[in-house]
């Protein structure tokens with residue numbers, strides 16, 4: 001692997017495991033809890049053990065002073081939940097833009113199964129081609145999403161992560177299928193490191209058990225947003241996730257060591 005690409009991947013991971021906290025939701029959802037004072041949230045999650053944070057390029061000046069030397073990923077497409085179709089993700093920048101604002105990697109969201117999949121395949125392929133010219137890693141956020149698509153179906157999730165590999169991404173993020181046995185099919189559908197999204201926030205026990213199950217299935221980490229940045233104590237929940245990812249703790253032990261409730 002190219003030295004530049006390898007060194008950038010190491011800036012957003014620890015020992016091949018990825019604890020990424022995406023906060024690009026400011027476009028998707030608006031200035032929701034945890035994103036108004038994004039500076040404090042970034043400081044908290046990076047102190048708690050996050051390997052990298054992820055935002056749109058416009059937020060970069062609010063990231064660098066507060067990320068405690070951790071990695072930075074710039075997201076290159078977006079949609080909103082108030083627009084006509086949140087599955088219709090449109091380009092918001094280039095890899096060169098991302099480098100200009102100090103990114104170590106870029107990310108791109110594709111909804112496999114949506115009416116907009118063809119354009120998103122083209123856009124993701126273009127992003128990857130540009131990224132390869134700069135040896136910048138691409139995190140593909142490959143969801144199974146669209147009319148009649150079951151977002152938790154292992155077959156559809158496996159298809160989505162394989163699509164990311166076929167296009168040349170370096171890391172792929174997708175939804176969790178719900179249990180380790182079914183998610184093993186997803187992880188083995190690609191040679192890429194697979195990380196999971198958190199989805200809308202549940203209990204701390206649910207969050208950390210999801211991480212434990214994904215890791216037991218062979219996942220390489222998380223790109224977990226709302227479950228972390230909307231928590232009342234983002235540093236503590238990050239510590240709990242890091243306990244599973246970086247210290248291989250059980251969900252209960254990771255919660256206890258982070259000082260969080262183990263109630264289901």
Ligand SMILES: CC(=O)[C@@H](O)[C@H](O)C[C@H](N)C(=O)O
Pocket residue numbers: 022024025028029078079109197199
């Ligand atoms: C807010 C959501 O529905 C998430 O699953 C988004 O798809 C994640 C993505 N980063 C986005 O905010 O568009």
Ligand SMILES: O=CC(=O)COP(=O)(O)O
Pocket residue numbers: 022023024025141173197198199200223224225226227
């Ligand atoms: O960029 C968004 C993600 O990677 C996942 O966000 P979520 O809030 O954990 O679904």
